[in-house]
Amino acid sequence: MNLQQNLKPYVIGLDLGGTNSVFGIVDSRGEIKATTAIKTQGYNNVEEYVDAAVAAVDVIIEQVGGIELIKAMGIGAPNGNYYNGTIEFAPNLSWGRDGIVPLADMFSKKLGIPVALTNDANAAAIGEMTYGVARGMKNFIMITLGTGVGSGIVVNGQLVYGSDGFAGELGHTIIRREGGRPCGCGRNGCLECYCSATGVARTARELLDTTSEPSLLRELNPDEITSLDVSIAAGKGDALAKRIYEFTGEILGEACADFTAFSSPEAFIFFGGLTKAGDLLMDPIKRAYDEHVLKIFKGKAQFLVSGLDGSSAAVLGASAIGWEIQ
Amino acid sequence: MNLQQNLKPYVIGLDLGGTNSVFGIVDSRGEIKATTAIKTQGYNNVEEYVDAAVAAVDVIIEQVGGIELIKAMGIGAPNGNYYNGTIEFAPNLSWGRDGIVPLADMFSKKLGIPVALTNDANAAAIGEMTYGVARGMKNFIMITLGTGVGSGIVVNGQLVYGSDGFAGELGHTIIRREGGRPCGCGRNGCLECYCSATGVARTARELLDTTSEPSLLRELNPDEITSLDVSIAAGKGDALAKRIYEFTGEILGEACADFTAFSSPEAFIFFGGLTKAGDLLMDPIKRAYDEHVLKIFKGKAQFLVSGLDGSSAAVLGASAIGWEIQ
Numbered sequence: 001m002n003l004q005q006n007l008k009p010y011v012i013g014l015d016l017g018g019t020n021s022v023f024g025i026v027d028s029r030g031e032i033k034a035t036t037a038i039k040t041q042g043y044n045n046v047e048e049y050v051d052a053a054v055a056a057v058d059v060i061i062e063q064v065g066g067i068e069l070i071k072a073m074g075i076g077a078p079n080g081n082y083y084n085g086t087i088e089f090a091p092n093l094s095w096g097r098d099g100i101v102p103l104a105d106m107f108s109k110k111l112g113i114p115v116a117l118t119n120d121a122n123a124a125a126i127g128e129m130t131y132g133v134a135r136g137m138k139n140f141i142m143i144t145l146g147t148g149v150g151s152g153i154v155v156n157g158q159l160v161y162g163s164d165g166f167a168g169e170l171g172h173t174i175i176r177r178e179g180g181r182p183c184g185c186g187r188n189g190c191l192e193c194y195c196s197a198t199g200v201a202r203t204a205r206e207l208l209d210t211t212s213e214p215s216l217l218r219e220l221n222p223d224e225i226t227s228l229d230v231s232i233a234a235g236k237g238d239a240l241a242k243r244i245y246e247f248t249g250e251i252l253g254e255a256c257a258d259f260t261a262f263s264s265p266e267a268f269i270f271f272g273g274l275t276k277a278g279d280l281l282m283d284p285i286k287r288a289y290d291e292h293v294l295k296i297f298k299g300k301a302q303f304l305v306s307g308l309d310g311s312s313a314a315v316l317g318a319s320a321i322g323w324e325i326q
Numbered sequence: 327m328n329l330q331q332n333l334k335p336y337v338i339g340l341d342l343g344g345t346n347s348v349f350g351i352v353d354s355r356g357e358i359k360a361t362t363a364i365k366t367q368g369y370n371n372v373e374e375y376v377d378a379a380v381a382a383v384d385v386i387i388e389q390v391g392g393i394e395l396i397k398a399m400g401i402g403a404p405n406g407n408y409y410n411g412t413i414e415f416a417p418n419l420s421w422g423r424d425g426i427v428p429l430a431d432m433f434s435k436k437l438g439i440p441v442a443l444t445n446d447a448n449a450a451a452i453g454e455m456t457y458g459v460a461r462g463m464k465n466f467i468m469i470t471l472g473t474g475v476g477s478g479i480v481v482n483g484q485l486v487y488g489s490d491g492f493a494g495e496l497g498h499t500i501i502r503r504e505g506g507r508p509c510g511c512g513r514n515g516c517l518e519c520y521c522s523a524t525g526v527a528r529t530a531r532e533l534l535d536t537t538s539e540p541s542l543l544r545e546l547n548p549d550e551i552t553s554l555d556v557s558i559a560a561g562k563g564d565a566l567a568k569r570i571y572e573f574t575g576e577i578l579g580e581a582c583a584d585f586t587a588f589s590s591p592e593a594f595i596f597f598g599g600l601t602k603a604g605d606l607l608m609d610p611i612k613r614a615y616d617e618h619v620l621k622i623f624k625g626k627a628q629f630l631v632s633g634l635d636g637s638s639a640a641v642l643g644a645s646a647i648g649w650e651i652q
Binding site: 165 | 626
């Protein structure tokens with residue numbers, strides 16, 4: 001690293017979601033100096049998306065003093081492949097659905113700085129390791145509980161990318177082999193079908209259907225119930241809503257017990273909307289984990305909620321990949 | 327590393343099994359120059375075991391030219407902890423059952439050379455990476471199919487030891503959550519209950535019990551059937567025996583599909599007695615894997631049988647840890 005590079009105090013982080021693309025310029029302490037955002041969809045092709053993104057990010061680059069002060073850019077994106085800097089067959093991106101998009105290269109050419117890319121859950125794990133509760137940890141598993149269930153696995157202080165760049169798809173391990181719920185991936189019984197926001201809504205509908213227990217959730221149209229509704233009802237003390245979190249947490253704890261047999265992490269770190277339920281979710285996770293984990297691992301792993309501010313965590317995570325570029 | 331160390335051409339490998347402790351002196355190309363063995367059990371305490379072991383190994387050390395030519399010793403042992411060089415609560419060792427045995431230190435003091443220790447499956451993985459079919463691979467999973475099911479996981483070219491040294495217990499991930507077979511670990515439905523040599527014998531008894539299909543295995547006392555009997559019957563074309571391997575392979579393939587979601591290895595490498603069944607076992611593994619694995623991983627992983635000679639592989643694996651000592 002030459003002196004000039006050392007002097008570059010900022011990286012750009014891009015949290016590329018299905019709806020919004022949020023950019024932040026971040027310093028080495030994880031302080032976000034400037035942000036901007038564009039819609040992710042609504043472009044005819046990826047070239048138009050990148051043009052719009054660069055136009056927006058140029059404004060905040062000027063705000064912090066110009067591109068000379070930016071070391072690199074990191075992108076967290078669905079179906080992101082770290083090895084190639086590509087987004088591959090991302091079902092939720094209109095311009096990324098049908099092929100392999102060399103997004104890191106495209107941004108790098110336009111901006112003139114190095115660009116790295118990984119999937120959103122891996123970005124969250126690196127963010128947690130760089131700025132959050134995983135600082136100093138060498139072995140941990142990050143589990144993101146959003147629309148889907150994602151994961152980023154750190155072993156020996158390194159992200160696990162695997163032979164093809166796609167390792168860490170723990171949301172698609174099978175937790176119910178018999179009579180499992182159908183999953184968007186075409187199989188049945190994936191963890192994601194139970195422990196994502198959509199999984200929680202599904203559990204709500206199932207419980208409302210199969211019991212006659214009174215619940216605030218009965219006032220809603222069952223087809224429109226979201227995990228947020230469940231969370232609000234649980235907050236008001238609704239017993240059925242609480243039971244939905246218990247069911248969700250128990251399945252997560254059971255799954256984590258198996259993950260421990262793989263990499264024996266010092267901590268599981270949960271991130272995303274569902275974690276707002278706090279102990280309603282975390283207590284059953286821990287209980288089920290203790291019940292299901294192999295004896296030699298009992299009592300060793302911590303169960304933590306991400307220490308990063310929800311709204312900025314994804315951008316921070318993405319930016320952290322920028323620091324890792326050699 | 328100083329010049330003298332560079333000149334030391336040999337390491338000692340110890341394959342410490344429940345019955346026998348086999349020692350080999352190995353050169354850097356994986357050639358075994360001398361071997362010896364003692365019984366593992368039948369000592370009043372671990373001190374007596376180590377004394378007997380050192381007396382035996384001293385003889386072969388002299389055969390190859392003396393301790394000055396030995397760089398280090400590597401031990402593969404049940405419940406071995408790489409971080410501490412200890413054997414911890416190993417149920418099958420009379421002198422290692424009830425506590426933590428600092429075996430690496432004990433050998434190191436007696437022999438005057440560095441000693442490293444890990445569990446037998448991890449040793450097999452390192453052996454495969456050093457001398458076998460995994461040479462050059464950075465991401466693979468070794469699965470040992472013996473009395474139990476063990477595993478050694480390699481990520482980014484490094485063994486996965488986890489936060490406590492005990493990572494890689496894939497034989498104790500749960501493959502049948504409902505009505506699973508009881509496992510020696512106190513839980514139900516572990517992979518080991520189905521895919522170990524004892525699991526195969528259990529499957530044989532179950533199939534003999536629940537069907538009336540004719541089989542060579544019916545000539546045997548059901549309580550005494552072993553996986554070897556099943557293998558012999560299958561070799562003679564016995565349909566029921568073949569079906570036992572199919573059942574075993576299908577469960578293994580299903581489990582491997584989940585392991586891929588974790589670390590996306592370039593290969594699964596199988597080792598141990600059951601692999602002698604060849605395609606009878608490997609074909610259903612591959613078929614079930616393809617059926618169960620997440621789409622993005624399909625067709626990527628290889629399924630291989632260990633390239634190391636069965637009788638010496640464990641010693642080679644153990645010796646390979648010796649080379650890794652810095």
